[in-house]
Amino acid sequence: MARGAIRIGVIGCGFYAQNHLHAWQDLASEGAALAAVCDVDTGKAEAAGRAFGVPFYTDAATMLAGDRLDAVDIVTRHNTHRALCELAISRGIATIVQKPFAPTWEDCLAIVEAAEKAGVWLAVHENFRFQTPMRHVRRVIDSGAIGAPSWARIMFRTGFDVYRTQPYFYDEERLAIADVGIHVLDLARFFQGEVERISCETQRRNPKVRAEDTATMLLRHRSGSVSVVECTYEARRDPDPFPETLVEIEGDKGSIVVLPGSRLRVSSNGVTTEENVCSPLRSWTTVRWHVAQEGAFLACRHLLDCLQRGVRADTSGQDNLKTYALVDAAYRAAVEHRAVAPEELNESAGAPRSKARGAQ
Ligand SMILES: NC(=O)c1ccc[n+]([C@@H]2O[C@H](COP(=O)([O-])OP(=O)(O)OC[C@H]3O[C@@H](n4cnc5c(N)ncnc54)[C@H](O)[C@@H]3O)[C@@H](O)[C@H]2O)c1
Structure with a gap:
């Protein structure tokens, strides 16, 4: 085009x-x-x-x-x-x-x-990896400042009332992993690459919802690195970081920590720096929602640029299949109490869904 x-x-x-x-x-x-x-x-x-x-x-x-x-x-x-x-x-x-x-x-x-x-041309609007703090994390990894990443913890933990704006959440057959875990799993791929196997524990802590509202996932990446990926709509935290994703990544030369308020702490070869990477509000973004809203804007900007250049988007349909496979693998892992390789989906497409409701 x-x-x-x-x-x-x-x-x-x-x-x-x-x-x-x-x-x-x-x-x-x-x-x-x-x-x-x-x-x-x-x-x-x-x-x-x-x-x-x-x-x-x-x-x-x-x-x-x-x-x-x-x-x-x-x-x-x-x-x-x-x-x-x-x-x-x-x-x-x-x-x-x-x-x-x-x-x-x-x-x-x-x-x-x-x-x-x-x-x-086909792309999925997967936007968390476009959020400003997440772009900074990727840049720090690429700079070599922390060495090769070998362990990460990526967390979306909130008790914010997401049901007010999205009342359909009460009745979803698959909730936390399919709705927000999908973003956090995409970040795990974005930071540490493709995944060999995933295990998962789900919980339904809010009795009013039909499906799981909490998931704790453990990923072994093909590189040998490990990610702990967490999502919940039932955390009771003060302050509640919603809608921010918090990250900790360790490499052989240092670490990166994303703290509430878009603060990025980088330790590299024994020297620690901390900066606020929050960007200015846009005319239509609001203080609490800015990180997420700006992520949507930056995703749209990337998609526009790819459309104009006639190139595949980072979050093309093909790419997003890999994130989606992690979602289905997580549900299967929770039901079957074992680590699941995302490739298993290609061998028996669709099997996890029928059992998804049991994954609580
Ligand atoms: N990326 C994120 O951070 C994020 C956050 C929230 C929601 N979402 C996603 O955005 C999507 C929409 O969620 P929402 O909360 O805005 O839902 P919503 O129910 O508020 O809005 C969906 C709209 O689509 C309309 N609609 C349904 N079928 C249609 C059709 N055939 N043709 C035209 N319009 C149709 C409905 O009338 C409704 O107004 C979902 O896929 C959700 O997962 C993403």
Whole structure:
């Protein structure tokens, strides 16, 4: 695709889409053209259309047929992702889809295969690895300051009321790992590379939710390094770091610690430095949510740049299969009380889901 304005249609104008809409608007100077919005809820479609000054639709097929779009950005919930991705791909339109990619491994594979067969660019909006503190961590690792990383602890632990903005969480069949663990597992890959095996303990600490709200996972990476990956919506912490991810990484020359408030402490060859890596608020971000909102903006910026250059995104459909495989492997590990290799999914696709409800 030639460099130039990329006409984008956003599908789904609910809670999280507001970040995408603002991001695309802010990226206008870099070549993003928010061209249309769509939501099956007329009120939400109209509100977004009016707020961002673009035509609105209540049917995705009508929007794709009526507006000349280069890309669609699907920000609906996962149960609609496969149908909407396949619709966009069948029209040859570059497709971005929010995490989780789709409800099942088979759905994810089908979307990736459809895109590859049609030669259509496909990416998942996986955004935690784009958050400013996480980019800093990656840069410190790449600088060699801590040597080769061999151990990490990556934590998303909160008691913030996530159910207020996302009430559908109460009824999800798979909750903490599929919703936020997926981001933290992606970070484990981002920092320490691909995973050989994963074990997992899940807990349902809030009796009002149907699925697990807490997971503690242990990953052995192919490099030999180890990650402890934790996520919970039931922590009682003061201060509560929500929505920040906290990180500790050790190498043979030093360590990196991400502390609450976007503080990065680096020890390298016996010398320790600490800096606040928080970036300034954008016009639409707020103090508490800034790290996460800016992560969505930076993910959109990366996706736009890749679309303009006609190159695969870091979080392409293919790449995200590897993160998704860790999610399914974690659920299987919890049910079967053993370490699971993500490759096992290819051998018996789909098996973990049917037992997922037992993983508490
Ligand atoms: N990356 C993150 O940090 C993050 C945070 C929150 C949510 N999310 C993801 O964003 C996605 C949306 O979550 P949400 O909380 O905004 O949900 P939501 O329910 O608030 O919004 C989804 C919207 O999609 C609309 N919709 C459903 N089917 C549609 C269709 N066929 N065509 C057009 N519109 C349709 C709904 O009417 C609704 O307005 C989910 O995949 C969720 O996991 C990501």
